[in-house]
Amino acid sequence: MNVLVVLAIILFGLMYWIGRGKGIRSFIALFLNFAITFVTIILLTYRDAAISITLVACILISLINLFYINEITQKTKAAFYATLLTLGILLAVIFVVVHFSMTQGFGEEEVEELGMFSLQIGVNFEKIAMSMMIMGMIGAVTDTSIAIASSMNEVFFHHPAISRKALFCSGMSIGGDILGTTTNTLFFAFVGGYLALIIWVKDLNYSLGTLVNTKVFSSEVISVLCVGLGAILIIPITAWLTTRLLIKKTVK
Template identity: 30%
Template sequence: MLGVLGLILLISILIIGGDRGGMSLVALCGNLFFLSMGIWLMAEGVPVFLVIILIGAIVSYITLFYQNGSNIKTWSAFIAVLVTMSVLVFVVQGVIWGSRAGGLNEIQSAGEEVLYYDMNLDISMQKVQVAVILLSTLGAVIDMAFTVTASLYEVKSHKPDMTNKELIESGIRVGKDVIGTTINTLLFAYFGESLLLLSYLKMRNDSLEFLLNSKILFQSCASMLLGAIACVLVMPISTVLLAKMSKIKNIEKGENEI
């Protein structure tokens, strides 16, 4: 069944997306390879934060440059993503360490399956939780950054006489238009992922107090909120970067190289 669904997706992307759809599939395969490599490196004992930095930078580079070329909109988005994720890593680390939200949640540790887990792992579960939040947030941050820079790129190419102030204001307006849908996407993604587990907790007749203080609810809500914060932060950063870079190099219609 998974093979059939994958084949349907492949055919749909190639028919509708054409050459760009094929490029997105290649980029997706590359990202999956490096994400799998990151999991293997963490399991082998490589420092988690080093893996996060390397894999995050590689995935961002493949997603932006392979599909869209090297130009000021991709460079602006790439730098904005790196800056945002560098700030976010300290915020996420503080939240996870302060709440001790790493490791197994109530569902994972309640059943007999926990007997088959090896608890003597030479890796910090809190660091792994930081990696999970950052990597699950990365896609939405890249999408937000490139949406803003691509929109401003088109605005600047059609109105090259715009000042930096006007360009930044235009970027903020674009960001305001898409931030609502982005946050809704994050909300429903995390909530939908946890819906069955939350229903299971409710069916066990656990109290509302227990549910609200459960680790599973905290992990989902923290991931959603931190992802939303990152998407909001990357919006002005990418806007300012594109405005500054467009000032250094004038945008001409049809320009592809920086």
């Protein structure tokens, strides 16, 4: 039996054992997200609509991760609205960063590998770089937002008389605890995913200044920093929106 199939069966068994019905939905969501990502990559060849296609894909992924897995509740609504608001803010930031950093495309270290291919592919690499950052950010943003909204919902459920300020402060406190692990996760994901690149750059005997200014390295660092910025911004936005929705529901 294929190793991939065995690992998928083990994963499904563990997710069902831990999460029961929600675990099954989470397992199905993995394949739905993969299908959306695969279709998005194919559609990115339409150079004039790369950003729009990416935003639609991110919205669909958010809908699956929040509403399909966790159902439609106050906490998932708050997490979804917070995700959309954060995407809107970071879209402007990513556009400015990519435009002025000029890190899109391939670095000089990759010229030899690309020598056999045609470079006349008619794709706007600036928009592709923006799409990569947005897609890389959506997972961390939705994960952080639902964690904060769910925790705040539990606090409000056990203390329905809690004030608006106290509930918001609870959300910020929860977000502060999550922030440390989230940023570390992003850092080690970068190190693990680009370990071969780091070893390669070391063998080239680059100085620190040369390393920082290489396109292949700086583009990945900028991407990680933008994702980290999204993981930070989502905390106060989710805390604020969750507080408004929960308190508004009580008033009604």
